[in-house]
Amino acid sequence: MSKCVFICPIGIIASDIIDRLMACVEERCGINCEIYPPMETPRYAYDDRRFQYDSKMILKQMIKQCPPHNLGFMGVTALDLFVPILKYVYGLSQLDGRCSLISTYRLDPALYGEPPDSDLLMSRIGKTAIHELGHSFGLTHCRNPRCIMFASTKIEHTDFKQPTLCSTCLEVLKWKIKMM
Template identity: 35%
Template sequence: MQEGRFIYLAGFGVEKRLILATAKNIREVFGFEVRFSYITLSPRLGYNPYRRQYHASTILESLSRVHYPDMLKFAALLSFDLYEEGLNFVFGLAQLGGRYAVVSTYRLKSEDERLFFERVFKEVNHELGHTLGLMHCKNKKCVVRFSNSLQDVDAKSRFFCENCSKILPKP
């Protein structure tokens, strides 16, 4: 098992209720306790005025300087639109086998709050799965399956399939 015992969670421009619900989701799915980080980001960090989006890798790189002695993983929820070179947008980004992940709530919104929260949980679980070494899965219901649209997000579960679950570390 890796060093650390807690998954740290930070929010930037997202409601406290969503952060608290996401922490509960992380405890339920991964079995790790969650602590909250109150770091700040420069408001223009990674902003591309031509695209009117934020570069996900730039934000991820900045967050990777954050470290807590008892930290297993670090996930950030962001309210703004993210992109990566060559893509129109990304729902999130993570360091494969690393510690850090970011998820944008921007394109996950719905008038149905339950659906919105569920989408966020799925993308957080997806990105944390990558930090735990999981690649994209071919199982249509597995949370670590690649999502290119909201329909893809809505079609999958917020849980890992049996094969991916076997790979995940236990708390």
């Protein structure tokens, strides 16, 4: 299996965000990243009552299109995502699977009336991406609010997290990678 994570832009998304995300994953996880051909805006997943996109439907489509022989297949979109029981999500992934999906929509400081801050935006995107990759490698949510695997419910939680795994999650991850 190639030790590579494919990053797949979904819909319209700035190319520098994809480049910086790839650099972030490579630096923090030591995993090579490659860009996958972009997917079109997933109109099939649009919910006109919520004005949001159903992340589970997009993830199902990604599972169908997932390329073989890779460590992960991560979709990145600027669309506002939800799952039916939650009001919105920053990301979603298959537990112990290869596919994951993140949205930059609610990670953007501008959404909260704050001045544009690309470093803060990238910090949030990086944390969310590594969180979802953690799920792909079989990690579940952590109770430590400083651990990157802590389940954020609001953006303050994401900002409070450190960009790394806690010692327990790190040990679990090492064991999971060893077993792969």
